[in-house]
Amino acid sequence: MSASLRDTVLDVRDLKVTIGRRTIVEDISFSVQKGQTVGLVGESGSGKSMTVLASTGLMDAPASSATGSSVLTGERELIGATPAQLRKVHGSRIGFVFQDPSTSLNPLLTIQRQITESLEAHGRGTPKETRRRALELLEAVGLPDPEDRLHSFPHQLSGGQRQRVMIAIALACEPELLIADEPTTALDVTTERQIIELVWDLQERLGSAVIWISHDLGVIGQVADDVTVLRHGNIVEQAPVQDIFARPREAYTRELLDARPLIGAATPSTPPGESPVVLDVQDLDVKFQVRTPTGSRTIHAVDDVSFQVRKGHTLGIVGESGSGKSTIANALTGLVEPEAGTATLTGTDLFQLSRGERRDVRRRLAMVFQDPFSSLNPRTEIGTSIAEPLKVHALGGKDKGSRKGRVQELLDLVHLPRDFASRFPHELSGGQRQRVSVARALALEPDVIILDEATSALDVSVQAKVLDLLRELQGELGLTYLFIAHDLAVVQQMSHDVLVMQKGRAVEHREAGALFADPREDYTKMLLAAIPPAEPRAGARV
Structure with a gap:
């Protein structure tokens, strides 16, 4: 789309943002035209959100300041505008959609x-x-x-x-500019596709300009006409979306492209020999009573689901939000009570245990959650968090010195420096915090590790590194994983077998290579089709 001053909705020039003495964003310039989508892409901490917040007058961090120019439709300077002036603009001329609704x-x-x-x-x-x-x-x-x-x-x-x-x-209020700040990051791939197409359709009808912020170039490739790549608060590369994908000039842009999960990757090789069954779930049934404005009703969250996981293997469980994936994990770990079914972990039926017996068996079934920051105590040092399960189950030695040695071994396993033991969660990046969560899960040498959306909250480049770590640990230690995710491209990289869930029922359960080569069910095909392809498509409409 050819740019003209008449069609420019937002023009940002020489933007600089500081918080205290630290420069967060420097020398940022871009513009977005009527009917155009500009993608801002980069990892966490690259300055994407701060750039948009500062340029639209929403930045309110303590001791922060913004300089430069940000002009809305050729007349309204937003940098330095008064609160009264901004109130007239926000909502009426600029609409905002943030990551977590x-x-x-x-x-x-x-x-x-x-x-x-x-x-x-x-x-x-x-x-x-x-x-x-x-x-x-x-x-x-x-x-x-x-x-x-x-x-x-x-x-x-x-x-x-x-x-x-x-x-x-x-x-x-039919705004001239829509800001979409990571609006699909927390959503499953089919809902993500629906939101993308919804914004696209509304943009076509209203002619609004869109600034779409994401850490995922795969998503940006589906929505953007032009792309600005940010890193450490600076512009790395600016180009039309087709050029970014076909001819990236900078190494960092190529790293982001290479980190995208894409369908077509090889599934993990099957361990040699016939491995014993570690976890055997049969006829699992879970129901919830929920209250609604019209009365209570029953939700059949998991309906007659059966599967097995062999030692050293990974079973991927995939499906949309509400499909029952996490409910299966919660039933196995005793967080919810099943209506019926059995779950045998190396000879022990998890559903027939008393409360005291459950405590003893929990060391054999570990869990890694989606958000590592909320699963770690912010007031506890990393070393203490990793050692906590050892102390609870009286393992790793009775004295602090023995447990400290085990913590150092676990930090080595997940490739973190040993001095991280004295740090707190807020001092670590998202990927480092998730490595700590993996180390804590490994502390008790469990029979099965449940990974519940363990990488979905991470940048794609960090996600790729954590997935590499999980595969490496499985190869070295013979770990058994129950890998829960909504993204089939990620599941393909990790899983030997795949269980596809829809509305609480098992739709398809097969060996991973066969399922991805020839999916039998329409729902599985729909999940596969929802994954952003390797090539951009949005730019073709310009």
């Missing part, structure tokens, strides 16, 4: 109130008119049963539905 939406207000609030603030109609507009927006973003959803609260919606509500709020 659960923290962006008010849990105490209905969906209708949260949509009409923006309309009322900018004088866009009477209460009756704003309610009608809210209903139109929910229909436009494809929310099922929009009339009923007007009276729902955020916790009554799925993650994808909450993100659709955020988009409805952002588009309520």
Whole structure:
């Protein structure tokens, strides 16, 4: 799309952001035209979000300052604008969609109130008119049963539905510019595809400009016309999306491209010989009673699911949000009580244990969660966190010296420096924190490690390194994994066998190579089709 001053919606020049004495972003310049999508891509800490927050007047970090210029539609300077001036712009001319809708939406207000609030603030109609507009927006973003959803609260919606509500709020006043800050990172691949196509469709109809922030070039390739690659607060490369993918000039851009999970990677080689079955789950059934505005109802979260995992193997469990993947893990670890079924771990039925017996068996079934920051105690040193399971189960020696030696061994295993034992979680990056979580899971030498979306919250480059570590440890130690994920491209890299879940039921359960070569079920084919392809497609529409 050819750029012209008349069509420029936002023009950012020589942006510099400092917090205290530290420079966060420096010498950033870019512009976005009417109907165009500009992608800002880079790893965590690259300055993507800070660039957009500063250029749109949303930055409020203590001791922060922004210099340079950010002009909206040729007339409004946003750098240094007063709060009153920014209030007239935010919501009406600039809409925002952030990464986590659960923290962006008010849990105490209905969906209708949260949509009409923006309309009322900018004088866009009477209460009756704003309610009608809210209903139109929910229909436009494809929310099922929009009339009923007007009276729902955020916790009554799925993650994808909450993100659709955020988009409805952002588009309520038909803004000239839409800011999408990692809007699909926490979503499964099919919901991600739906959100991408939704924003694309609404952009075509409204002619809005879009700035799409992501750490994943695979996603950027599906949405952006032009791409700005950031690293350490500086621009590494700027080019049309096709050039970024076909002819990246900088090594860092090539690293981001190479780190993308893509379908077609080789599945792990099967360990030699017939390995014994470590975990045998049969006829697992889990139900929940939930309260709704119209009364209580039963959710059949897991419906008659059976599988086996052999020693040294990885079973990948994949499916959309709400498919029952994590519920299986919660049932195995005793966090939820199953209605029926058996789960035999090296001869012990996990569902027939008393509370005291469960404590003893937990050392044989370890878990690594999605968010390493929330699973580590922020007030506890890393070494203490890793040693905690050793102390609880009276392993690794009775004295602190013996446990300290074991902690050092575990840090070596996950390729972290031994002096990290004296650090706190906030002093580590996301990838380093997840390595600590893996070390803690290994501390008790468990029979099975459950990895519940253990890499989905990480940058793609960090994710690739953690996946390499997990495969390396499995090869060295003969580890057995239950690998839960929503991304089939990642599952392919890790799994010997794959169980595909949909709405609580097992849709397809096969050897990984056979499943990826010839998926039998339409749902599996849909999951595969939702993965961003290797080549960009959005730029073709310019």
